[in-house]
Amino acid sequence: MSSVEGAVRAARRAVVFTGAGISQESGIGTFRGPGGLWERFRPEEVATPEAFAARPELVARWYAERFAAMRAAVPNPGHRAIASWEALFPSLVVVTQNIDRLHQRAGSRDVLELHGTLWVSRCARCRREVATESLPPAEPPPARCDCGGMFRPGVVWFGEALPLDVFARAEAEVAAADLFVAVGTSATVWPAAGLIELAAASGALLVEVNRDETPMSRLAALTRRGAAGEELPRLGEEWGRWRSPS
Ligand code: OAD
Numbered sequence: 109m110s111s112v113e114g115a116v117r118a119a120r121r122a123v124v125f126t127g128a129g130i131s132q133e134s135g136i137g138t139f140r141g142p143g144g145l146w147e148r149f150r151p152e153e154v155a156t157p158e159a160f161a162a163r164p165e166l167v168a169r170w171y172a173e174r175f176a177a178m179r180a181a182v183p184n185p186g187h188r189a190i191a192s193w194e195a196l197f198p199s200l201v202v203v204t205q206n207i208d209r210l211h212q213r214a215g216s217r218d219v220l221e222l223h224g225t226l227w228v229s230r231c232a233r234c235r236r237e238v239a240t241e242s243l244p245p246a247e248p249p250p251a252r253c254d255c256g257g258m259f260r261p262g263v264v265w266f267g268e269a270l271p272l273d274v275f276a277r278a279e280a281e282v283a284a285a286d287l288f289v290a291v292g293t294s295a296t297v298w299p300a301a302g303l304i305e306l307a308a309a310s311g312a313l314l315v316e317v318n319r320d321e322t323p324m325s326r327l328a329a330l331t332r333r334g335a336a337g338e339e340l341p342r343l344g345e346e347w348g349r350w351r352s353p354s
Contacts, residue, residue: 112330115313117350119287122197124190125303126204126211129292129318133184133337136177136208140294141320156266160232164258168249171261175226175240178208186291186336187214189344196344196351201281205293205300207263220278222270222300224263233257270299278303288312289343292336295324317343 109117128138139146149170153159160167191214194200202211202219207226211219229240231253243251243259250258264270282288288307295301301323308314308327316328317339325331332339 112313113350115329116287116347119197119313121199121281121285122193122201122287122289123282123285123307123312124193124200124202125282125288125290125293125300125307126190126202126206127291127293127295128206129294130186130190130336131181131184131206131208131210132292133186133335134181134208134210136181136210138292140296151266155263157268160258160260160265164250165248168258168260171226171263172249175261178210178226179241181208181210183210183214184337186340187211187216189340190291191215192344193347196347197287201278201285203278203281203303205297207261220274220281222264222274222278224261224271226261226263228262229259230262231255231257232260237262275299279306282306282312283310285310285312287315289315289317290324290328291317291340293318293322293324295322315343 132138138144154167154170187210190202190211194217200218202216204211204219204221205223207221207223209225209227227240228237229243230237234253234255234257236253246252250260253259282303283306285307290304295304304324304327314328315330316324317332317336319333319335332343
């Protein structure tokens with residue numbers, strides 16, 4: 109039996125760490141690389157508190173378009189495979205950088221959203237949170253709160269801190285994990301990418317599923333180079349065989 113097989117057979121706590129690449133096959137664009145969002149838009153013009161303060165209408169329209177695309181998207185076989193792994197391991201936590209909620213829609217029950225979600229909007233003044241879908245259309249956007257403040261997307265912008273409680277739980281889960289699977293992330297945005305080093309330092313078996321090489325690749329004990337929607341169901345089949353009582 110290979111050391112990878114032995115570690116997967118013995119694993120009790122799994123963490124799946126995901127980035128934009130897992131939703132690519134659901135039709136949601138990634139940030140980096142050819143055709144990526146950050147090739148067409150500058151993050152500082154749409155994804156910072158300063159941009160929202162200076163041009164709220166433009167930022168609100170940009171996110172409204174992205175939210176419409178996410179709402180229309182459906183989970184792909186990669187999301188569904190991860191949800192099905194809850195049956196394989198006693199504990200399975202998804203730690204995602206994505207804001208699209210496709211993991212939850214695929215059935216994953218324990219999802220930590222490091223960068224927030226577009227499905228929630230928050231008043232920039234009184235911090236009240238509402239479901240984005242419940243906001244009445246405003247012309248010009250953004251919609252206004254009863255307090256007079258503007259609703260902003262419930263996501264983490266550049267220059268903002270990650271939600272402390274969410275990140276603290278992610279760190280604790282990663283530190284306790286014996287299996288850590290990173291999927292579709294360029295592993296370049298901090299502090300999220302630091303979870304990979306933490307997993308390595310804590311002795312977890314590191315698996316990477318990505319179309320391309322990343323800074324994480326050198327740490328991974330097992331690498332699957334390909335589309336998440338194809339590779340994850342395949343891994344799941346193999347791991348299911350390894351973990352079913354023989
Ligand atoms: P990136 O766009 O940086 O990276 C996506 C990764 O997925 C790349 O390594 C691609 O090679 C890979 N990839 C693309 N399609 C794939 C597929 N079908 N199957 C497998 N791999 C695929 O996205 P993130 O790493 O998520 O933050 O980016 C991290 C953060 O940067 C985002 O959360 C966002 C962004 O700026 C904020 O907005 C705060």
